[in-house]
Amino acid sequence: MHTKTLAELSLGLQAKTYSSVELTQFFLNRIDQHQQLNSYITVTPELALAQAKAADQRIANGMSDLLTGIPIAQKDIFCTQGVITTCGSKMLANFNAPYSATVVDKFNQAGAVMLGKLNMDEFAMGSSNETSYFGSVKNPWNINTVPGGSSGGSAAAVSARLAVCATGTDTGGSIRQPAALCGITGLKPTYGRVSRYGMIAYASSLDQGGPMTRSAEDAAIMLQTMAGFDEKDSTSVDIPVPDYRIGLNKSLVGLKIGLPKEFFGEGLDENVAATLASAIAEYRKLGAEIIDISMPNLKLAIPAYYVIAPAECSANLSRFDGVRYGYRCESPVDLTDLYTRSRGEGFGKEVKRRILMGTYALSTGYYDAYYLKAQKIRRLISEDFKAALATVDVIMGPVTPSTAFGIGEKMDDPIAMYLSDIYTIAINLAGVPAMSIPAGFVAGMPVGLQLIGDYFSEDRLLNIAHQYQQVTDWHNFIPTGFE
């Protein structure tokens, strides 16, 4: 059953070939068998089986949705009432959220089954899942390598078939980079497309939740449930949600693909580049036209991001004060000691590094030089995207400079870790949607192809990804040991 996609399993459930209880038990068993990946922080078997039972009833009554009875898993950044939400941090190790995220509510309404909560970098800050308080996640393609981050647990679980699909969040590449490194499909929607209500904030002007799945068709099904206006999120965008599956089969003849030269220069592994070239040749066969473009400000994305994201994080994370919820230190002597030690003991190194950076960038005397400057650069980057997307339908490029790196390899060098996000960060600054789809392997490790579209063009991106998946089978490969 684990070799089937969400779309196929949905048909099986409707046809009553198997029940949701059977399917759920099957995935719970797999999770139990493959604990070595450390992809889950919390597994919720009782809840899952109860939801599965309800889903079977709903299917019997003919009231089902495509997701009814499908076992999914939530990144542990989405608040779930009744189930601990840790955000990968000691700070929230025992946090029982008083409400559920809108995304979680929507899956519940659709009748999806939640298997558990997935491991992630602490507060979504990291590119390797090594900053998690609950230990690093292993990449199912080679357990000595990282799965990427911050949605590393989501990517590893979907890749190893420990969930049919999963949610992720993407602030600077946190859906696309792990999707690429684990060989799955990941979509970061347009900023504002998916509600952020109940999704623990890292950098509020960049964070966006999205689907992590086997195929583009599965991503379309998940996004259909996740997307939409939410009055509880003040940055949610009130425009209609299209039917994401209806256009999947549209022809790509005449599609204009832009390849920014800045994406294919120095720093990109030559084997990854060759893999991407084959993928682009495949698109040419499908009738697409390839156009060389230039986006000169892309090189400024990393510096701008590492001002803006830490600045927003330092403000967002000031709420963790040891008073209202979360970790509190032992025997504080006074209020300052309470704040300082609770935060000092509750947060890990990477989170502290970003709080310090953000606090510095926002402090008197440095605000103009760093924060304001970065916001101006952000405008220039965004204008590069607008200009490029006025001449081409989609921009393609790498997701990561190389395949998955070794566990521990970059943990002592934060700057090297940051530079590994070079191809994904600009997209969040602009707010446009982007996907990572499996495009081949280098020495047995997956390579992702990035597709970047105009604002609210998720339907088009899914169509472009789906057409590629009709003529290739990279997305169907299963890592050895998980067949």
Add this chain to the structure above:
Amino acid sequence: MSLTADDVNKIAHLARLGIDKQDVGAYANDLSGMLDLMIRMSEVNTDHVEPMAHPMDQAQRLRADEVTEINQREAFQVIAPQVEAGLYLVPKVIE
């Protein structure tokens, strides 16, 4: 640009963030590395560029000034580290 251990301690105080003494040097080093990355930004002229705070350049939505939230005091206090008689407890502030 490089930051000293004193700078790091000052920033940590602003953020009310405890950091271990033995880590201060490493943070100074890491933050200096990050600031070096940012030098690139100053090479670009942004004199007439409007800062971008939000991807959609959107104005914040407004709503009618009506009470919409229900009182969830108990639900919120259940998850607090220390409460008594409906109040959040902190160390003594006034002697």
